[in-house]
Amino acid sequence: MPKRPATIAIPALKAIDPGAGPIGRQLTHRLREAIATGALKPGERLPSTRMLASSLGIARGTVVEAFDQLRAEGYLDTKVGAGTRVVAALAGTLPPRPAERSARPPAAAAPLPPAAARLAAIGRALAPQPFAPFAIAMPGPGITPDDNWRRLGNRVRASARAAPSGYADPLGLTELREAVAGHVRRARAVDCTAENVIVTSGTQQGLYMAGRVLLSPGDAVWAENPAYAGLTAVLDDLGLRTHRVPVDEQGFSVGEGMAICPAARAAFVTPSHQYPLGMPLSMARRQALVAWAERNGTWIVEDDYDSELRYAGHPFPAMQGLSPERVVYLGTFSKVLFPSLRLGYVVAPTRLVEAFAGARALLDRHSPTADQHVLAAYMREGLFEAHVRRIRGLYAERRAALIAALEPALPQGCAIQPSDQGMHILLWLPESADDVRIAARAEAAGLVMRPISPMYAGATGRPGLMLGFGGFTPDRLRQAAGVLGRLLQAEVP
Numbered sequence: 001m002p003k004r005p006a007t008i009a010i011p012a013l014k015a016i017d018p019g020a021g022p023i024g025r026q027l028t029h030r031l032r033e034a035i036a037t038g039a040l041k042p043g044e045r046l047p048s049t050r051m052l053a054s055s056l057g058i059a060r061g062t063v064v065e066a067f068d069q070l071r072a073e074g075y076l077d078t079k080v081g082a083g084t085r086v087v088a089a090l091a092g093t094l095p096p097r098p099a100e101r102s103a104r105p106p107a108a109a110a111p112l113p114p115a116a117a118r119l120a121a122i123g124r125a126l127a128p129q130p131f132a133p134f135a136i137a138m139p140g141p142g143i144t145p146d147d148n149w150r151r152l153g154n155r156v157r158a159s160a161r162a163a164p165s166g167y168a169d170p171l172g173l174t175e176l177r178e179a180v181a182g183h184v185r186r187a188r189a190v191d192c193t194a195e196n197v198i199v200t201s202g203t204q205q206g207l208y209m210a211g212r213v214l215l216s217p218g219d220a221v222w223a224e225n226p227a228y229a230g231l232t233a234v235l236d237d238l239g240l241r242t243h244r245v246p247v248d249e250q251g252f253s254v255g256e257g258m259a260i261c262p263a264a265r266a267a268f269v270t271p272s273h274q275y276p277l278g279m280p281l282s283m284a285r286r287q288a289l290v291a292w293a294e295r296n297g298t299w300i301v302e303d304d305y306d307s308e309l310r311y312a313g314h315p316f317p318a319m320q321g322l323s324p325e326r327v328v329y330l331g332t333f334s335k336v337l338f339p340s341l342r343l344g345y346v347v348a349p350t351r352l353v354e355a356f357a358g359a360r361a362l363l364d365r366h367s368p369t370a371d372q373h374v375l376a377a378y379m380r381e382g383l384f385e386a387h388v389r390r391i392r393g394l395y396a397e398r399r400a401a402l403i404a405a406l407e408p409a410l411p412q413g414c415a416i417q418p419s420d421q422g423m424h425i426l427l428w429l430p431e432s433a434d435d436v437r438i439a440a441r442a443e444a445a446g447l448v449m450r451p452i453s454p455m456y457a458g459a460t461g462r463p464g465l466m467l468g469f470g471g472f473t474p475d476r477l478r479q480a481a482g483v484l485g486r487l488l489q490a491e492v493p
Protein backbone atom coordinates (compact mmCIF):
# COMPACT_ATOMS: atom_id res chain seq x y z
CA MET A 1 0.00 0.00 0.00
CA PRO A 2 1.51 3.40 -0.95
CA LYS A 3 2.40 5.84 1.77
CA ARG A 4 -0.46 8.23 2.39
CA PRO A 5 0.36 11.91 1.55
CA ALA A 6 -0.84 14.78 3.74
CA THR A 7 -3.29 16.23 1.18
CA ILE A 8 -6.03 14.59 -0.80
CA ALA A 9 -5.81 15.17 -4.55
CA ILE A 10 -9.53 16.07 -4.79
CA PRO A 11 -10.44 17.69 -1.44
CA ALA A 12 -14.18 17.30 -2.03
CA LEU A 13 -13.75 13.51 -1.82
CA LYS A 14 -12.59 13.70 1.79
CA ALA A 15 -11.05 10.61 3.34
CA ILE A 16 -12.47 7.19 2.49
CA ASP A 17 -13.86 5.42 5.55
CA PRO A 18 -12.96 1.72 5.46
CA GLY A 19 -15.82 1.00 7.90
CA ALA A 20 -18.49 2.56 5.69
CA GLY A 21 -18.93 -0.22 3.13
CA PRO A 22 -17.11 -1.20 -0.08
CA ILE A 23 -14.38 1.34 -0.88
CA GLY A 24 -14.91 1.26 -4.64
CA ARG A 25 -18.60 2.05 -4.24
CA GLN A 26 -17.83 4.89 -1.82
CA LEU A 27 -15.34 6.41 -4.24
CA THR A 28 -17.68 6.16 -7.23
CA HIS A 29 -20.47 7.75 -5.22
CA ARG A 30 -18.27 10.61 -3.96
CA LEU A 31 -16.89 11.37 -7.42
CA ARG A 32 -20.41 11.38 -8.85
CA GLU A 33 -21.52 13.71 -6.07
CA ALA A 34 -18.50 16.01 -6.59
CA ILE A 35 -19.46 16.36 -10.26
CA ALA A 36 -23.17 16.85 -9.50
CA THR A 37 -22.50 19.56 -6.91
CA GLY A 38 -19.93 21.35 -9.08
CA ALA A 39 -16.95 20.59 -6.85
CA LEU A 40 -15.54 19.00 -10.03
CA LYS A 41 -16.48 21.13 -13.04
CA PRO A 42 -17.22 20.03 -16.62
CA GLY A 43 -13.95 19.88 -18.57
CA GLU A 44 -11.84 19.73 -15.39
CA ARG A 45 -9.00 17.26 -15.41
CA LEU A 46 -8.78 14.64 -12.68
CA PRO A 47 -5.55 13.49 -11.08
CA SER A 48 -4.10 10.27 -12.43
CA THR A 49 -5.39 7.04 -10.97
CA ARG A 50 -2.01 6.43 -9.35
CA MET A 51 -1.97 9.85 -7.71
CA LEU A 52 -5.57 9.68 -6.53
CA ALA A 53 -5.06 6.18 -5.11
CA SER A 54 -2.01 7.34 -3.26
CA SER A 55 -3.69 10.47 -1.88
CA LEU A 56 -6.64 8.45 -0.62
CA GLY A 57 -4.53 5.57 0.62
CA ILE A 58 -6.41 2.99 -1.45
CA ALA A 59 -5.45 0.50 -4.15
CA ARG A 60 -5.00 1.90 -7.66
CA GLY A 61 -7.21 -0.84 -9.13
CA THR A 62 -10.12 0.50 -7.04
CA VAL A 63 -9.71 3.98 -8.58
CA VAL A 64 -9.45 2.49 -12.08
CA GLU A 65 -12.73 0.65 -11.51
CA ALA A 66 -14.46 3.80 -10.21
CA PHE A 67 -13.25 5.77 -13.26
CA ASP A 68 -14.46 2.98 -15.56
CA GLN A 69 -17.88 3.04 -13.95
CA LEU A 70 -18.22 6.82 -14.24
CA ARG A 71 -17.04 6.69 -17.84
CA ALA A 72 -19.80 4.18 -18.53
CA GLU A 73 -22.31 6.51 -16.86
CA GLY A 74 -21.18 9.43 -19.05
CA TYR A 75 -19.56 11.54 -16.33
CA LEU A 76 -15.91 11.04 -17.30
CA ASP A 77 -13.98 10.92 -20.53
CA THR A 78 -10.42 9.63 -20.99
CA LYS A 79 -8.25 10.55 -23.96
CA VAL A 80 -4.76 9.22 -24.54
CA GLY A 81 -2.30 11.93 -23.63
CA ALA A 82 -4.98 14.23 -22.17
CA GLY A 83 -5.85 12.17 -19.07
CA THR A 84 -9.31 11.84 -17.56
CA ARG A 85 -11.67 14.82 -17.48
CA VAL A 86 -15.23 15.53 -16.41
CA VAL A 87 -17.30 15.41 -19.62
CA ALA A 88 -17.48 19.00 -20.92
CA ALA A 89 -20.99 18.52 -22.33
CA LEU A 90 -22.33 18.25 -18.76
CA ALA A 91 -22.03 22.06 -18.48
CA GLY A 92 -25.46 23.56 -17.80
CA THR A 93 -27.12 20.17 -17.31
CA LEU A 94 -26.20 19.75 -13.66
CA PRO A 95 -28.24 21.08 -10.73
CA PRO A 96 -27.00 24.34 -9.20
CA ARG A 97 -24.27 24.21 -6.57
CA PRO A 98 -25.35 24.61 -2.94
CA ALA A 99 -24.03 28.20 -2.88
CA GLU A 100 -26.12 29.10 -5.94
CA ARG A 101 -29.10 27.27 -4.49
CA SER A 102 -28.97 29.27 -1.27
CA ALA A 103 -28.73 32.52 -3.27
CA ARG A 104 -32.18 31.80 -4.73
CA PRO A 105 -35.31 33.06 -2.94
CA PRO A 106 -36.50 30.42 -0.44
CA ALA A 107 -38.93 27.89 -1.88
CA ALA A 108 -41.60 28.96 0.61
CA ALA A 109 -41.75 32.38 -1.04
CA ALA A 110 -42.76 30.89 -4.38
CA PRO A 111 -46.51 30.16 -4.61
CA LEU A 112 -47.44 26.50 -4.36
CA PRO A 113 -49.42 24.90 -7.18
CA PRO A 114 -53.13 25.42 -6.36
CA ALA A 115 -53.71 21.72 -5.71
CA ALA A 116 -50.70 21.53 -3.38
CA ALA A 117 -51.88 24.53 -1.36
CA ARG A 118 -55.40 23.07 -1.09
CA LEU A 119 -54.16 19.63 -0.09
CA ALA A 120 -51.74 21.08 2.47
CA ALA A 121 -54.69 22.86 4.12
CA ILE A 122 -56.66 19.58 4.14
CA GLY A 123 -53.67 17.82 5.71
CA ARG A 124 -53.60 20.40 8.49
CA ALA A 125 -57.38 20.22 9.04
CA LEU A 126 -57.37 16.40 9.22
CA ALA A 127 -54.20 16.02 11.27
CA PRO A 128 -54.69 13.39 13.98
CA GLN A 129 -55.48 14.69 17.43
CA PRO A 130 -53.01 14.11 20.26
CA PHE A 131 -54.05 11.49 22.80
CA ALA A 132 -55.56 13.59 25.58
CA PRO A 133 -59.11 14.10 26.83
CA PHE A 134 -61.39 14.78 24.87
CA ALA A 135 -59.84 13.42 21.68
CA ILE A 136 -62.52 11.92 19.47
CA ALA A 137 -62.92 8.36 18.32
CA MET A 138 -59.88 7.00 20.08
CA PRO A 139 -60.37 3.72 21.83
CA GLY A 140 -58.35 3.70 25.00
CA PRO A 141 -55.20 1.73 25.62
CA GLY A 142 -56.12 -1.54 27.25
CA ILE A 143 -59.48 -1.66 25.44
CA THR A 144 -58.38 -2.21 21.88
CA PRO A 145 -56.67 -4.12 20.54
CA ASP A 146 -57.50 -6.73 23.17
CA ASP A 147 -55.48 -9.82 24.12
CA ASN A 148 -57.50 -12.01 21.77
CA TRP A 149 -56.61 -9.73 18.89
CA ARG A 150 -52.92 -9.84 19.77
CA ARG A 151 -52.80 -13.63 20.19
CA LEU A 152 -54.75 -14.32 17.06
CA GLY A 153 -52.76 -11.72 15.15
CA ASN A 154 -49.45 -13.32 16.04
CA ARG A 155 -50.68 -16.75 15.01
CA VAL A 156 -52.25 -15.65 11.74
CA ARG A 157 -49.38 -13.39 10.70
CA ALA A 158 -46.94 -16.26 11.17
CA SER A 159 -48.80 -18.38 8.63
CA ALA A 160 -47.78 -18.52 4.96
CA ARG A 161 -51.27 -17.64 3.71
CA ALA A 162 -51.01 -14.23 5.42
CA ALA A 163 -48.13 -13.27 3.14
CA PRO A 164 -48.91 -14.46 -0.38
CA SER A 165 -46.20 -13.62 -2.87
CA GLY A 166 -48.34 -11.74 -5.40
CA TYR A 167 -50.90 -8.95 -5.47
CA ALA A 168 -54.28 -9.73 -3.97
CA ASP A 169 -57.85 -8.93 -5.03
CA PRO A 170 -58.60 -5.17 -4.77
CA LEU A 171 -62.06 -6.11 -3.51
CA GLY A 172 -60.51 -7.73 -0.45
CA LEU A 173 -59.97 -11.15 1.04
CA THR A 174 -62.93 -13.47 0.41
CA GLU A 175 -63.07 -14.62 4.06
CA LEU A 176 -63.22 -11.03 5.28
CA ARG A 177 -65.84 -10.03 2.72
CA GLU A 178 -67.94 -12.98 3.92
CA ALA A 179 -67.48 -12.06 7.59
CA VAL A 180 -68.39 -8.42 6.93
CA ALA A 181 -71.47 -9.39 4.91
CA GLY A 182 -72.63 -11.62 7.77
CA HIS A 183 -72.03 -8.86 10.32
CA VAL A 184 -73.86 -6.08 8.48
CA ARG A 185 -76.75 -8.38 7.55
CA ARG A 186 -77.25 -9.37 11.21
CA ALA A 187 -76.40 -6.12 12.97
CA ARG A 188 -77.62 -3.53 10.45
CA ALA A 189 -80.14 -5.35 8.20
CA VAL A 190 -77.97 -4.54 5.19
CA ASP A 191 -79.24 -6.44 2.17
CA CYS A 192 -76.08 -7.97 0.65
CA THR A 193 -73.87 -10.97 0.03
CA ALA A 194 -70.08 -11.12 0.22
CA GLU A 195 -70.05 -10.19 -3.49
CA ASN A 196 -71.28 -6.70 -2.65
CA VAL A 197 -68.57 -6.07 -0.05
CA ILE A 198 -65.40 -4.20 -0.95
CA VAL A 199 -62.76 -4.03 1.79
CA THR A 200 -61.36 -0.51 2.17
CA SER A 201 -58.74 1.19 4.28
CA GLY A 202 -61.58 2.89 6.19
CA THR A 203 -64.54 5.12 5.52
CA GLN A 204 -62.34 8.01 4.44
CA GLN A 205 -61.27 5.92 1.48
CA GLY A 206 -64.82 4.64 1.01
CA LEU A 207 -66.10 8.23 0.66
CA TYR A 208 -63.38 9.03 -1.85
CA MET A 209 -64.03 5.92 -3.92
CA ALA A 210 -67.80 6.46 -3.85
CA GLY A 211 -67.24 9.98 -5.19
CA ARG A 212 -64.93 8.67 -7.94
CA VAL A 213 -67.24 5.84 -8.95
CA LEU A 214 -70.59 7.62 -8.84
CA LEU A 215 -69.84 11.19 -9.91
CA SER A 216 -68.01 13.35 -12.43
CA PRO A 217 -66.32 16.71 -11.79
CA GLY A 218 -68.91 19.48 -11.80
CA ASP A 219 -71.78 17.22 -10.64
CA ALA A 220 -74.00 18.67 -7.92
CA VAL A 221 -74.27 16.76 -4.63
CA TRP A 222 -76.02 17.18 -1.30
CA ALA A 223 -74.12 17.07 1.96
CA GLU A 224 -75.43 17.67 5.44
CA ASN A 225 -74.94 20.99 7.22
CA PRO A 226 -73.04 20.45 9.54
CA ALA A 227 -70.91 17.63 8.16
CA TYR A 228 -67.71 15.69 8.70
CA ALA A 229 -64.73 17.74 7.43
CA GLY A 230 -63.23 14.60 5.85
CA LEU A 231 -66.32 14.35 3.64
CA THR A 232 -66.55 17.97 2.53
CA ALA A 233 -62.83 17.93 1.70
CA VAL A 234 -63.35 14.84 -0.50
CA LEU A 235 -66.24 16.48 -2.36
CA ASP A 236 -64.17 19.63 -2.98
CA ASP A 237 -61.17 17.61 -4.06
CA LEU A 238 -63.24 15.72 -6.62
CA GLY A 239 -64.42 19.00 -8.15
CA LEU A 240 -68.07 18.46 -7.20
CA ARG A 241 -70.56 21.26 -6.54
CA THR A 242 -71.60 20.67 -2.96
CA HIS A 243 -74.94 21.99 -1.71
CA ARG A 244 -75.12 21.93 2.05
CA VAL A 245 -78.57 20.89 3.27
CA PRO A 246 -79.78 21.85 6.75
CA VAL A 247 -80.28 19.27 9.47
CA ASP A 248 -83.13 19.53 11.99
CA GLU A 249 -84.35 17.25 14.79
CA GLN A 250 -85.41 14.62 12.22
CA GLY A 251 -81.97 14.78 10.55
CA PHE A 252 -81.22 15.69 6.92
CA SER A 253 -84.01 17.86 5.41
CA VAL A 254 -84.75 16.08 2.16
CA GLY A 255 -87.37 18.68 1.17
CA GLU A 256 -84.83 21.48 1.60
CA GLY A 257 -82.36 19.56 -0.51
CA MET A 258 -84.90 19.32 -3.32
CA ALA A 259 -85.60 23.05 -3.02
CA ILE A 260 -81.90 24.03 -2.96
CA CYS A 261 -80.71 21.79 -5.79
CA PRO A 262 -83.22 19.41 -7.40
CA ALA A 263 -80.59 18.25 -9.93
CA ALA A 264 -78.19 16.79 -7.34
CA ARG A 265 -76.69 13.45 -8.42
CA ALA A 266 -75.99 12.08 -4.94
CA ALA A 267 -76.68 12.64 -1.24
CA PHE A 268 -73.94 12.01 1.35
CA VAL A 269 -75.62 11.32 4.70
CA THR A 270 -75.02 9.89 8.19
CA PRO A 271 -78.54 8.52 8.85
CA SER A 272 -77.90 6.42 11.92
CA HIS A 273 -76.08 9.13 13.92
CA GLN A 274 -75.85 12.50 12.22
CA TYR A 275 -72.24 13.74 12.34
CA PRO A 276 -71.71 15.69 14.54
CA LEU A 277 -75.18 16.42 15.95
CA GLY A 278 -76.17 12.84 16.73
CA MET A 279 -79.84 12.53 15.75
CA PRO A 280 -80.97 9.59 13.58
CA LEU A 281 -82.68 10.31 10.27
CA SER A 282 -86.42 9.78 10.80
CA MET A 283 -88.20 7.00 8.94
CA ALA A 284 -90.32 9.51 6.97
CA ARG A 285 -87.15 11.28 5.78
CA ARG A 286 -85.49 7.97 4.91
CA GLN A 287 -88.45 7.06 2.75
CA ALA A 288 -88.41 10.49 1.10
CA LEU A 289 -84.67 10.27 0.38
CA VAL A 290 -84.96 6.79 -1.10
CA ALA A 291 -87.97 7.84 -3.21
CA TRP A 292 -85.93 10.81 -4.52
CA ALA A 293 -83.00 8.56 -5.45
CA GLU A 294 -85.17 5.94 -7.14
CA ARG A 295 -87.23 8.50 -9.04
CA ASN A 296 -84.17 10.38 -10.36
CA GLY A 297 -81.67 7.55 -10.73
CA THR A 298 -79.40 9.26 -8.19
CA TRP A 299 -77.31 7.84 -5.34
CA ILE A 300 -77.30 7.82 -1.57
CA VAL A 301 -73.95 7.37 0.17
CA GLU A 302 -74.68 6.17 3.70
CA ASP A 303 -71.82 6.72 6.18
CA ASP A 304 -72.63 4.38 9.08
CA TYR A 305 -69.49 5.17 11.06
CA ASP A 306 -70.37 4.17 14.63
CA SER A 307 -73.68 2.33 14.81
CA GLU A 308 -72.16 -0.64 16.66
CA LEU A 309 -71.67 1.62 19.68
CA ARG A 310 -75.26 2.10 20.76
CA TYR A 311 -76.06 2.46 24.46
CA ALA A 312 -79.85 2.61 24.62
CA GLY A 313 -82.83 1.55 22.54
CA HIS A 314 -82.75 -0.11 19.17
CA PRO A 315 -81.00 1.58 16.26
CA PHE A 316 -82.78 2.12 12.97
CA PRO A 317 -81.65 -0.51 10.51
CA ALA A 318 -79.31 0.81 7.80
CA MET A 319 -80.95 2.79 4.99
CA GLN A 320 -79.28 0.47 2.52
CA GLY A 321 -81.94 -2.18 3.24
CA LEU A 322 -84.60 0.19 1.87
CA SER A 323 -82.93 0.51 -1.52
CA PRO A 324 -79.93 -1.77 -2.08
CA GLU A 325 -79.64 -0.68 -5.73
CA ARG A 326 -79.41 3.03 -4.93
CA VAL A 327 -77.49 3.13 -1.64
CA VAL A 328 -73.73 2.75 -1.28
CA TYR A 329 -73.18 1.79 2.36
CA LEU A 330 -69.92 2.57 4.18
CA GLY A 331 -68.71 0.98 7.41
CA THR A 332 -65.47 1.13 9.36
CA PHE A 333 -63.57 -0.76 12.03
CA SER A 334 -61.97 2.49 13.22
CA LYS A 335 -64.42 3.18 16.04
CA VAL A 336 -65.23 -0.31 17.14
CA LEU A 337 -61.68 -1.66 16.91
CA PHE A 338 -59.02 1.02 16.37
CA PRO A 339 -58.36 3.67 13.72
CA SER A 340 -54.75 2.71 12.96
CA LEU A 341 -56.00 -0.68 11.75
CA ARG A 342 -57.14 1.12 8.57
CA LEU A 343 -59.81 -1.36 7.58
CA GLY A 344 -63.39 -0.66 6.62
CA TYR A 345 -65.81 -1.63 3.87
CA VAL A 346 -68.16 -0.48 1.18
CA VAL A 347 -71.33 -2.42 0.41
CA ALA A 348 -72.18 -1.53 -3.19
CA PRO A 349 -74.92 -2.54 -5.65
CA THR A 350 -73.64 -5.52 -7.67
CA ARG A 351 -73.33 -3.55 -10.90
CA LEU A 352 -70.93 -1.07 -9.27
CA VAL A 353 -68.59 -3.58 -7.65
CA GLU A 354 -66.22 -3.84 -10.62
CA ALA A 355 -65.91 -0.05 -10.76
CA PHE A 356 -64.99 0.03 -7.08
CA ALA A 357 -62.30 -2.58 -7.79
CA GLY A 358 -60.89 -0.26 -10.46
CA ALA A 359 -60.97 2.77 -8.16
CA ARG A 360 -59.20 0.81 -5.45
CA ALA A 361 -56.57 -0.53 -7.83
CA LEU A 362 -55.73 3.04 -8.79
CA LEU A 363 -55.44 4.23 -5.21
CA ASP A 364 -53.29 1.56 -3.60
CA ARG A 365 -54.36 -1.79 -5.12
CA HIS A 366 -55.63 -3.34 -1.88
CA SER A 367 -55.41 -3.48 1.91
CA PRO A 368 -52.62 -5.49 3.53
CA THR A 369 -53.49 -9.17 3.28
CA ALA A 370 -52.15 -10.14 6.70
CA ASP A 371 -54.40 -7.68 8.53
CA GLN A 372 -57.40 -8.84 6.52
CA HIS A 373 -56.70 -12.43 7.57
CA VAL A 374 -56.44 -11.43 11.22
CA LEU A 375 -59.71 -9.51 11.13
CA ALA A 376 -61.51 -12.28 9.24
CA ALA A 377 -60.42 -14.82 11.86
CA TYR A 378 -61.37 -12.45 14.72
CA MET A 379 -64.85 -12.11 13.27
CA ARG A 380 -65.24 -15.77 12.32
CA GLU A 381 -64.35 -16.93 15.84
CA GLY A 382 -67.00 -14.67 17.42
CA LEU A 383 -64.37 -12.50 19.13
CA PHE A 384 -65.49 -9.36 17.33
CA GLU A 385 -69.06 -9.60 18.61
CA ALA A 386 -67.86 -10.30 22.15
CA HIS A 387 -65.51 -7.31 21.91
CA VAL A 388 -68.32 -5.00 20.77
CA ARG A 389 -70.50 -6.13 23.70
CA ARG A 390 -67.66 -5.49 26.14
CA ILE A 391 -66.69 -2.03 24.91
CA ARG A 392 -70.31 -0.94 24.72
CA GLY A 393 -70.52 -1.43 28.48
CA LEU A 394 -67.21 0.33 29.10
CA TYR A 395 -68.02 3.29 26.91
CA ALA A 396 -71.50 3.66 28.44
CA GLU A 397 -69.80 3.94 31.84
CA ARG A 398 -67.31 6.53 30.54
CA ARG A 399 -70.00 8.56 28.88
CA ALA A 400 -72.06 8.62 32.10
CA ALA A 401 -69.00 9.64 34.16
CA LEU A 402 -68.21 12.52 31.82
CA ILE A 403 -71.76 13.85 31.77
CA ALA A 404 -72.11 13.58 35.55
CA ALA A 405 -68.83 15.43 36.14
CA LEU A 406 -69.28 18.09 33.49
CA GLU A 407 -72.87 19.12 34.16
CA PRO A 408 -72.30 20.79 37.55
CA ALA A 409 -69.04 22.39 36.34
CA LEU A 410 -70.60 24.34 33.44
CA PRO A 411 -71.32 28.05 33.43
CA GLN A 412 -74.78 29.38 32.52
CA GLY A 413 -75.66 29.13 28.86
CA CYS A 414 -73.71 25.90 28.20
CA ALA A 415 -75.67 22.71 27.60
CA ILE A 416 -74.67 19.09 27.15
CA GLN A 417 -76.33 17.18 24.33
CA PRO A 418 -75.72 13.51 25.04
CA SER A 419 -76.29 10.93 22.38
CA ASP A 420 -77.22 7.28 22.70
CA GLN A 421 -74.53 6.27 20.26
CA GLY A 422 -70.86 6.70 19.43
CA MET A 423 -67.86 8.00 21.32
CA HIS A 424 -68.59 11.69 21.74
CA ILE A 425 -71.03 14.10 23.31
CA LEU A 426 -71.75 17.68 22.28
CA LEU A 427 -71.40 20.69 24.51
CA TRP A 428 -73.29 23.71 23.20
CA LEU A 429 -71.94 27.14 24.09
CA PRO A 430 -73.81 30.45 24.20
CA GLU A 431 -74.26 32.09 20.77
CA SER A 432 -71.69 34.78 21.61
CA ALA A 433 -68.93 32.26 22.46
CA ASP A 434 -66.01 31.62 20.12
CA ASP A 435 -65.66 27.82 20.04
CA VAL A 436 -62.49 27.91 17.91
CA ARG A 437 -60.74 30.15 20.41
CA ILE A 438 -61.98 28.09 23.36
CA ALA A 439 -60.70 24.86 21.75
CA ALA A 440 -57.30 26.54 21.26
CA ARG A 441 -57.26 27.69 24.90
CA ALA A 442 -58.23 24.21 26.03
CA GLU A 443 -55.35 22.76 24.04
CA ALA A 444 -52.96 25.01 25.94
CA ALA A 445 -54.45 23.52 29.12
CA GLY A 446 -53.76 19.96 27.91
CA LEU A 447 -57.25 19.17 26.56
CA VAL A 448 -58.18 18.29 22.99
CA MET A 449 -61.57 19.00 21.41
CA ARG A 450 -63.13 19.90 18.09
CA PRO A 451 -65.06 23.15 17.73
CA ILE A 452 -68.40 22.60 16.02
CA SER A 453 -69.01 25.90 14.18
CA PRO A 454 -66.38 25.13 11.45
CA MET A 455 -68.32 21.97 10.56
CA TYR A 456 -71.09 24.20 9.21
CA ALA A 457 -70.99 25.89 5.81
CA GLY A 458 -70.05 29.57 5.87
CA ALA A 459 -71.40 31.45 8.83
CA THR A 460 -74.41 29.20 9.47
CA GLY A 461 -72.83 27.49 12.47
CA ARG A 462 -73.51 27.44 16.21
CA PRO A 463 -70.65 27.43 18.68
CA GLY A 464 -70.09 24.18 20.48
CA LEU A 465 -67.50 21.56 21.33
CA MET A 466 -67.30 17.88 20.48
CA LEU A 467 -65.98 15.90 23.42
CA GLY A 468 -64.73 12.37 22.89
CA PHE A 469 -64.81 10.01 25.86
CA GLY A 470 -63.93 6.56 24.50
CA GLY A 471 -60.21 6.63 25.17
CA PHE A 472 -60.19 7.74 28.79
CA THR A 473 -61.00 6.18 32.14
CA PRO A 474 -63.86 7.64 34.21
CA ASP A 475 -61.31 9.15 36.63
CA ARG A 476 -59.38 10.81 33.85
CA LEU A 477 -62.63 12.16 32.37
CA ARG A 478 -63.76 13.53 35.74
CA GLN A 479 -60.47 15.33 36.21
CA ALA A 480 -60.54 16.73 32.64
CA ALA A 481 -64.19 17.82 33.08
CA GLY A 482 -63.08 19.90 36.09
CA VAL A 483 -60.35 21.60 34.01
CA LEU A 484 -62.79 22.28 31.16
CA GLY A 485 -65.43 23.61 33.55
CA ARG A 486 -62.96 26.13 35.04
CA LEU A 487 -61.79 27.15 31.59
CA LEU A 488 -65.35 27.75 30.42
CA GLN A 489 -66.17 29.74 33.56
CA ALA A 490 -63.34 32.06 32.55
CA GLU A 491 -63.92 32.07 28.78
CA VAL A 492 -67.67 32.02 28.18
CA PRO A 493 -69.09 35.53 28.02
Ligand SMILES: Cc1ncc(COP(=O)(O)O)c(C=O)c1O
Pocket (backbone or CB within 6 Å): 137, 201, 202, 203, 204, 205, 228, 230, 270, 275, 303, 305, 331, 332, 333, 334, 339, 343, 344
Ligand atom coordinates in the same frame (compact mmCIF):
# COMPACT_ATOMS: atom_id res chain seq x y z
C1 LIG B 1 -68.51 10.69 10.18
C2 LIG B 1 -67.21 10.03 9.86
N1 LIG B 1 -67.06 9.43 8.66
C3 LIG B 1 -65.92 8.86 8.32
C4 LIG B 1 -64.83 8.84 9.15
C5 LIG B 1 -63.56 8.19 8.68
O1 LIG B 1 -63.25 7.07 9.38
P1 LIG B 1 -62.13 6.01 8.93
O2 LIG B 1 -61.52 6.47 7.67
O3 LIG B 1 -61.15 5.95 10.05
O4 LIG B 1 -62.87 4.73 8.76
C6 LIG B 1 -64.93 9.43 10.40
C7 LIG B 1 -63.77 9.45 11.30
O5 LIG B 1 -63.75 10.03 12.35
C8 LIG B 1 -66.15 10.04 10.76
O6 LIG B 1 -66.29 10.61 11.96
